[in-house]
Amino acid sequence: MPSVVWQVPGDDRGLAYGDGVFETILVRCGQPFLKYLHLRRLCQGAAALGISCPESFIDAVIQNAVSQQPNRERWVLKLMLTRGSGGRGYRPSDPSHPRLLVSAHEVPPVPHVPVSVGLSAEPVLTGSSMDGYKHLSRLSQVQASRQFRPGLFEMIMPDANGRLVEGTRSNLLMAWDNQWITPPMRSLAVRGVMLDAVISMLRSEGQAVRERPLAPADIVSPRFGGMAIMNSVFGVVPVQKLETIELPQADSIARIASCCFEMDSDLSGNSLP
Amino acid sequence: MPSVVWQVPGDDRGLAYGDGVFETILVRCGQPFLKYLHLRRLCQGAAALGISCPESFIDAVIQNAVSQQPNRERWVLKLMLTRGSGGRGYRPSDPSHPRLLVSAHEVPPVPHVPVSVGLSAEPVLTGSSMDGYKHLSRLSQVQASRQFRPGLFEMIMPDANGRLVEGTRSNLLMAWDNQWITPPMRSLAVRGVMLDAVISMLRSEGQAVRERPLAPADIVSPRFGGMAIMNSVFGVVPVQKLETIELPQADSIARIASCCFEMDSDLSGNSLP
Numbered sequence: 001m002p003s004v005v006w007q008v009p010g011d012d013r014g015l016a017y018g019d020g021v022f023e024t025i026l027v028r029c030g031q032p033f034l035k036y037l038h039l040r041r042l043c044q045g046a047a048a049l050g051i052s053c054p055e056s057f058i059d060a061v062i063q064n065a066v067s068q069q070p071n072r073e074r075w076v077l078k079l080m081l082t083r084g085s086g087g088r089g090y091r092p093s094d095p096s097h098p099r100l101l102v103s104a105h106e107v108p109p110v111p112h113v114p115v116s117v118g119l120s121a122e123p124v125l126t127g128s129s130m131d132g133y134k135h136l137s138r139l140s141q142v143q144a145s146r147q148f149r150p151g152l153f154e155m156i157m158p159d160a161n162g163r164l165v166e167g168t169r170s171n172l173l174m175a176w177d178n179q180w181i182t183p184p185m186r187s188l189a190v191r192g193v194m195l196d197a198v199i200s201m202l203r204s205e206g207q208a209v210r211e212r213p214l215a216p217a218d219i220v221s222p223r224f225g226g227m228a229i230m231n232s233v234f235g236v237v238p239v240q241k242l243e244t245i246e247l248p249q250a251d252s253i254a255r256i257a258s259c260c261f262e263m264d265s266d267l268s269g270n271s272l273p
Numbered sequence: 274m275p276s277v278v279w280q281v282p283g284d285d286r287g288l289a290y291g292d293g294v295f296e297t298i299l300v301r302c303g304q305p306f307l308k309y310l311h312l313r314r315l316c317q318g319a320a321a322l323g324i325s326c327p328e329s330f331i332d333a334v335i336q337n338a339v340s341q342q343p344n345r346e347r348w349v350l351k352l353m354l355t356r357g358s359g360g361r362g363y364r365p366s367d368p369s370h371p372r373l374l375v376s377a378h379e380v381p382p383v384p385h386v387p388v389s390v391g392l393s394a395e396p397v398l399t400g401s402s403m404d405g406y407k408h409l410s411r412l413s414q415v416q417a418s419r420q421f422r423p424g425l426f427e428m429i430m431p432d433a434n435g436r437l438v439e440g441t442r443s444n445l446l447m448a449w450d451n452q453w454i455t456p457p458m459r460s461l462a463v464r465g466v467m468l469d470a471v472i473s474m475l476r477s478e479g480q481a482v483r484e485r486p487l488a489p490a491d492i493v494s495p496r497f498g499g500m501a502i503m504n505s506v507f508g509v510v511p512v513q514k515l516e517t518i519e520l521p522q523a524d525s526i527a528r529i530a531s532c533c534f535e536m537d538s539d540l541s542g543n544s545l546p
Contacts, residue, residue, distance in 0.1 A: 008283075008288060010278075010280060010353065017414070018410040018411055019412060049412075049416070088381060089441075091441075101283040103284070108361060127398060129394075129416050137413075138290040139292060139322075143402050146364070148364055169363060
C-alpha cells in the first residue's frame with residue numbers, strides 16, 4: 001500500500017522527476033463527483049508508470065477524506081501518488097514504495113460565462129507512453145499558464161502544427177454542423193474525465209461526437225457553431241472569444257454547459273457507466 | 274533567496290508539476306567539476322521558468338556543501354531548485370518563494386568500456402520553451418530508463434522520426450569522416466554541460482564539430498567512425514554496440530574518452546571558458 005504522507009523528502013521521485021500521477025476531484029455535499037472516472041485514470045496512469053495503485057485502497061482514502069469534511073458544501077480533493085524514493089538516477093528501483101498525498105482545497109472562483117480564452121505559444125507535447133494521463137511532469141502546462149493575461153479564463157495550447165488541442169487545465173468540445181467534434185484522443189496531453197463523461201452523455205442521447213483535429217481557421221468556418229471548455233471542477237463553460245475572435249454560440253453549447261453537473265448519479269458511483 | 278530545505282510539503286510546485294530545475298555535479302578532491310557550466314545551466318533554466326536563481330547564492334551553497342566533505346575523494350552533489358509553494362493550479366503566484374534542496378551522493382559504478390547501449394521505444398519530447406534545460410519534468414527519461422535490459426549502460430532515445438537524439442542521462446558525439454557530429458542542439462531534451470565542454474575542447478584544438486541529425490541507418494554507413502556518450506559524472510564513454518549492431522571504434526573516440534576529465538582547470542573555474 002502507498003504511505004499516506006504530508007510532505008516528501010528530497011529523494012522522492014515525484015519531486016525529482018515528476019514520477020507520479022494526480023487527480024483533483026470536486027466534492028459536492030459529501031459526494032466526490034465522477035469519482036470512478038478519476039480513480040480509473042489515476043490507477044491506469046500509475047499502471048503505465050509501473051507504480052502500484054491499489055484501487056480499493058485509494059477509494060477508501062477518498063471516502064475517509066470526504067468523511068472528514070461533513071459540513072463543507074463544495075471543495076476539491078487532491079490526490080498525488082508518487083513512485084516514492086529509490087533508484088539510481090532516472091531508473092526506478094524495483095519494487096518501489098509509493099507515497100500518496102491527500103489534501104483539501106477551496107473551489108476556484110466560478111467564471112462569468114461565456115468566457116474569453118487566449119492562445120498559448122507553449123505547445124502540447126505528446127508522443128510518449130504517458131499521453132493522456134494526469135502525471136506530475138506538467139511543466140508545459142505551467143509554462144502555458146504563465147502566459148495568462150487579465151480577463152482570460154483559460155489558455156488554449158496548440159500542437160506542433162498549430163492545431164488547437166486542449167486548455168492548460170481543460171479539454172475542448174466544438175459544435176460543428178449538426179454534430180460535436182473534439183480533438184483526437186491520441187493528441188491529448190491530458191484526457192479529462194469530464195470530457196469522457198460529457199461524450200458518454202451525448203452519445204447516450206444519440207448525438208454524434210467525432211474526433212477530428214481543429215485547425216485555427218476552422219473557428220471562422222460557417223460550419224463552426226461554437227466551443228466549450230471543460231474539466232471536472234469548473235464543469236462545462238462556453239467560450240465567447242478566442243483572442244480577438246468572437247465565437248458563435250450554438251444553443252447546444254449552452255445546453256451542455258447547463259446540465260454538466262447533472263450526470264452525477266450515472267457516472268460517479270462505484271461502477272463504470 | 275531560495276530557502277534551503279531537506280523535504281517539501283505537498284503543495285511544492287516541484288513535486289506537484291515538475292516545476293523546477295536541477296543539476297548533479299561531480300566533486301573530485303574538493304573541486305566541483307565543470308561548476309561554472311552547471312551553475313549557468315541551472316540559472317538559465319530557472320530564468321526560462323521565471324524562477325529567481327541568484328547565481329552567487331547558489332555558488333556559495335555549492336562551496337559550503339563541498340567544504341562539508343573535506344576527505345571524500347569523489348562524490349556527486351545534487352541541487353534541486355523548485356518554484357516553491359503557491360499559485361492556483363498550474364499558474365504560479367507572483368512572486369514565488371523558491372526552495373533549494375542540496376544532497377550528497379555516491380558516484381555511480383564506473384562502466385567497463387566500451388559499453389553496450391539499447392534503443393528506447395520512448396521518444397524524446399521537444400518543442401517546448403524548456404528544451405535543453407535540466408528541469409524536473411523528466412518522466413520521458415524515467416519511462417525510457419524502465420526499458421533498460423541487463424548488460425546495457427544506457428538507452429538511446431529517438432525523436433518522433435526515429436533519429437537518434439540522446440541517452441536518458443547522456444548526449445551523443447559521433448566520428449563521421451574526419452570530423453565530429455552531434456545531434457542538433459535544438460533537438461535535445463537536455464543539453465549536457467559535458468557535451469558543451471567537449472565541443473569547446475575539440476574546437477579549441479581546431480577540430481570540426483557539426484550539428485546534424487543522426488538517422489539509424491547512419492551508424493552502418495562507411496563514413497561513420499563510432500559513437501561516444503557523455504555526461505559530467507561518468508565522463509566520455511565509447512559505445513561498442515547499439516542493440517545488436519557492432520559499432521566501429523575510431524581512435525579519435527578513444528582519445529576524447531581518455532582525456533575528458535582533464536578539462537577541469539579550463540572549464541570549472543569561476544569564469545566562463
